[in-house]
């Protein structure tokens with residue numbers, strides 16, 4: 001069924017369809033019956049799926065990655081699709097228009113998406129306005145960053161502003177130090193600067209009574225030695241976790257023709273092609289930190305089996321974006337059902353061995 005719907009949806013410009021779907025969902029949410037129906041169809045509960053990571057309780061480990069609900073338009077509705085948590089944003093202190101359209105492209109042959117929307121968002125004030133009004137049944141993370149034209153010496157201030165504005169309204173923070181715009185634009189230049197950003201946010205957090213975990217979202221385009229530096233910073237500063245990863249600027253082993261790729265040009269690529277590198281990163285970080293640093297695996301997870309592989313590699317939670325677009329909303333339930341099935345099989349095997 002979703003294949004047919006997808007075929008029709010994919011005929012139109014993705015950002016337009018995304019906008020229309022959000023409007024439709026928000027319209028439907030006004031009817032009392034929408035939430036129970038969606039929950040009946042898409043939710044799947046089981047105690048073995050529940051977990052507590054960095055002090056936050058999750059009903060299942062499958063989250064929605066940032067970029068899907070940038071402006072907090074429908075996080076409360078998306079949680080009805082069975083997600084264990086929703087990450088909103090990337091949000092910046094001021095609204096940003098981002099790049100000119102078209103800036104989102106589907107690559108169906110690769111089950112991938114290229115985006116160059118450059119953290120387009122309506123800013124933290126707009127997000128808080130909505131977050132205050134709509135409660136959500138799942139934890140919400142806020143992915144925050146700085147505005148693109150910010151001079152280097154103002155970057156920390158921008159993170160602080162976004163952090164303080166959202167602090168009372170979300171359950172965790174994801175710090176995004178690279179904008180998904182172009183590979184050179186707006187990137188935090190050094191690990192020293194990264195440390196300074198994290199230190200300042202950790203200091204601000206100490207002033208609040210309530211604890212909000214702070215995670216760092218990393219790019220898959222870094223070498224293992226660069227990853228080592230980030231791990232060191234994370235462990236020394238007392239970061240609560242790492243999200244691996246955002247989209248890639250690489251274009252290796254794609255089925256999409258070179259002609260089409262050249263037509264699209266630069267941009268960050270998400271989806272299936274990310275899976276292998278991300279699996280490697282999860283294993284690497286897990287081994288290096290001896291499991292001390294919680295990991296959220298994100299990137300290229302398109303099937304329940306791939307979700308399980310990531311969890312087995314050492315992550316505590318997973319996030320999907322392209323999988324939701326290509327496989328449809330039922331992917332969340334499918335992953336959760338598969339995890340429960342594997343858990344039951346594992347428990348049965350252990351019982352057999354014990355006997």
Ligand SMILES: Cc1cc2nc3c(=O)[nH]c(=O)nc-3n(C[C@H](O)[C@H](O)[C@H](O)COP(=O)(O)O)c2cc1C
Nearest residue numbers: 065066067090115245246270271299300320321322
């Ligand atoms: C259209 C689009 C917009 C995105 N916007 C953001 C964003 O604003 N901030 C961010 O940290 N990641 C953003 N991402 C990256 C996703 O959060 C995720 O890291 C990436 O897509 C890999 O996951 P996937 O392979 O499941 O899609 C975006 C991805 C897409 C496809």
